[in-house]
Amino acid sequence: MAAGRELLEEGGPDALSMRRLAGRVGIRAPSIYKHLADKEALEVALIVDGLREFGELCEAAVAGADDPLAALAVAYRSWAVAHPHLYRLINDRPLPRDRLPEGLEARAGAPLVAAAGRDPDRARAAWAFAHGMVMLELTGRFPPGADIGAAWREGVRALASPEAV
Amino acid sequence: MAAGRELLEEGGPDALSMRRLAGRVGIRAPSIYKHLADKEALEVALIVDGLREFGELCEAAVAGADDPLAALAVAYRSWAVAHPHLYRLINDRPLPRDRLPEGLEARAGAPLVAAAGRDPDRARAAWAFAHGMVMLELTGRFPPGADIGAAWREGVRALASPEAV
DNA sequence: GACAGAGGCGAACAGCGTTAGCTACTCTGT
């Protein structure tokens, strides 16, 4: 639902209300329920859309990169800071896995596993680092003078697969 | 406010409502505003309380540890998984810094800087890793078979300060 | 005894997700 994504990206999670969505598409609130089961269904639709887009960008970044992990890190952060509200919607709650298409999450994570040298623990550590960096940046944790790029380079270098060093 | 913390820790963020808090302390909702300016003031009080407690535990963990970074990692995760809703309340939004006591955040971060060998970029990378690991765990991102401890060890080892290796 | 302040109260407002029940249009089957 393009209108829902607009609401979310323009006004944050508080702006993503069923009534606002209805108003945006020119109908009244209850009529929304003829198209969407409930608000969770709206969020799932946005999550699916965002996760697919995000996964494709990560795949493209890793494919044919000299340093896959560094390229993935840049792509990861770029998308997250460009779509902060959607990134947080995707990551805020435990995913309603039964309402999510099978394999979507695995596909979004595949580039990371590939870039991390196929060690799942290392891949999870790298994912946690990237997610943490993004969340700390999005929630304004880094002080004004902090060199966010340097912290990224530090983490990517430390977590690079041994055979890449 | 102990009652507020109980509400949050027992029932999550949805349970933390002004009306519920009022009911918990035996008064009606509007009377709450004779004691609290608004809901943000309640959240700030919980954040301050939680951040102080969290900071003290981290300080204690680092003090006199053989491997400060590893000890800090254990203490960090332990507190977060023991108080998931409070941890998320502290970290979810940009902090209303003007409503927070001066220096509280800096004090909570001091153990990390100490453990990370005084390199601020490395400290931020380590913080991001720890925060990311906790958030991924709390939001159920790791599949059932994942070895969370191994991922922690991987990250802590990779991000340990060079002089500690 | 008058007065101020603190701390309770009910009523109310706007906004939220959601449901029930009604209506109107459009498509399909005979």
Add this chain to the structure above:
DNA sequence: ACAGAGTAGCTAACGCTGTTCGCCTCTGTC
């Protein structure tokens, strides 16, 4: 061509949320 089904809109309403208003009552002070 007409009946029936399904689609998609509507209003009204419920219970919940944070919050404000005005009122009342108690308590301490001069």
